[in-house]
Amino acid sequence: TGNAGTATTLQTGRTIGIMTGDVVSSGSTFNGSANNTNAVTLATVNSNVGSFGSATAVPAITVNGKGLVTGVTSTSIQIAQSQVTSLTGDLAAKAPLASPTFTGTVATPNLTVTSLSSGSTNDSILVADASTGAVKRVAKETIQKYTVSLQSSSPLQTLTDGATTTWNANLGQQAIWTIGGTGRTLSITNPIAGTFYTLKLIQGTGGSKTITTYPTNTKWSGGTAPTLTTAAGSVDIISFWYDGTNMNAMYSLDVK
Numbered sequence: 001t002g003n004a005g006t007a008t009t010l011q012t013g014r015t016i017g018i019m020t021g022d023v024v025s026s027g028s029t030f031n032g033s034a035n036n037t038n039a040v041t042l043a044t045v046n047s048n049v050g051s052f053g054s055a056t057a058v059p060a061i062t063v064n065g066k067g068l069v070t071g072v073t074s075t076s077i078q079i080a081q082s083q084v085t086s087l088t089g090d091l092a093a094k095a096p097l098a099s100p101t102f103t104g105t106v107a108t109p110n111l112t113v114t115s116l117s118s119g120s121t122n123d124s125i126l127v128a129d130a131s132t133g134a135v136k137r138v139a140k141e142t143i144q145k146y147t148v149s150l151q152s153s154s155p156l157q158t159l160t161d162g163a164t165t166t167w168n169a170n171l172g173q174q175a176i177w178t179i180g181g182t183g184r185t186l187s188i189t190n191p192i193a194g195t196f197y198t199l200k201l202i203q204g205t206g207g208s209k210t211i212t213t214y215p216t217n218t219k220w221s222g223g224t225a226p227t228l229t230t231a232a233g234s235v236d237i238i239s240f241w242y243d244g245t246n247m248n249a250m251y252s253l254d255v256k
Contacts, residue, residue: 009033022066045070161204169197178202179209179228188215193244200237207232215240218247229254 013031017038025040045068052059052074062071081087155172159165161180170190177186179201188197203209208230218240220226228236237252 007032022068046072048072167197167199169195173197174200176200176202178204179211180204182208182210182212184209184211185213186211186215188240188247191240191242191247193242195242197240197242198237199240200235201228203229203232203234205232207234214249215247217245218249220249221251225249226251226253 010031013029015027016030016036017025018027019025019038019040022043022045023040024043025038028036028038030036045064048071052072054074057074057076060073060075061069064070154174156174156176157167157172159167159175159177161178161184163181163183164185164187165177166187166189167175167177168189169192173195175198177199181204186199191197201211210228211225214225218225226236226238235255237255239250240247241250242248
């Protein structure tokens with residue numbers, strides 16, 4: 001007790017560094033014999049932890065008067081039309097995609113029809129700009145407004161032989177098939193009602209190749225599928241006219 005000129009420790013140690021509130025520490029005993037280190041912990045003010053925000057949401061952050069984040073949530077990004085400058089007026093000034101209406105004279109280039117469309121869009125044709133050669137698809141309603149030179153053609157495709165040989169009509173209405181085996185199945189996909197499809201059949205090595213199954217609802221002239229020419233290299237021609245339900249088929253055998 002009392003005062004000492006010199007001392008190595010306090011006679012009675014003291015606990016210092018006790019903290020409460022936003023920073024918590026239980027403190028440590030100090031008697032002067034060594035430096036003290038106190039571990040402190042930030043008090044939990046927000047139990048909702050994790051990542052917030054995404055391509056369609058932004059984080060909504062709550063901050064208290066001490067600058068501590070006390071809450072975070074994700075909020076969907078929603079922008080009203082009224083918040084986008086001139087959006088409503090600009091959209092109203094544009095022609096609608098469906099049945100647009102134009103006033104005045106619509107300037108168009110000189111166009112030449114290159115082929116009828118054989119794709120899934122059956123209400124359009126392909127045309128070429130006479131000055132640039134650029135090819136574009138034009139709706140039939142539009143092409144009726146032009147004076148055009150019309151010559152219909154379709155890409156000629158070579159079918160890949162297999163147990164089931166598939167003819168994708170989107171790739172062309174004319175096809176060549178060298179039959180490589182017996183008991184083959186022919187499948188025609190993506191046909192368009194009102195369209196002719198012509199198939200050149202060539203007997204493969206050794207001949208006597210056969211097709212036993214044709215597309216569903218194939219109707220033959222005379223009611224019977226043809227017996228193909230058997231000699232190797234011989235050619236038969238089959239034409240199909242699709243009416244939306246049936247493949248109406250005609251044929252010419254041993255074409256020379």
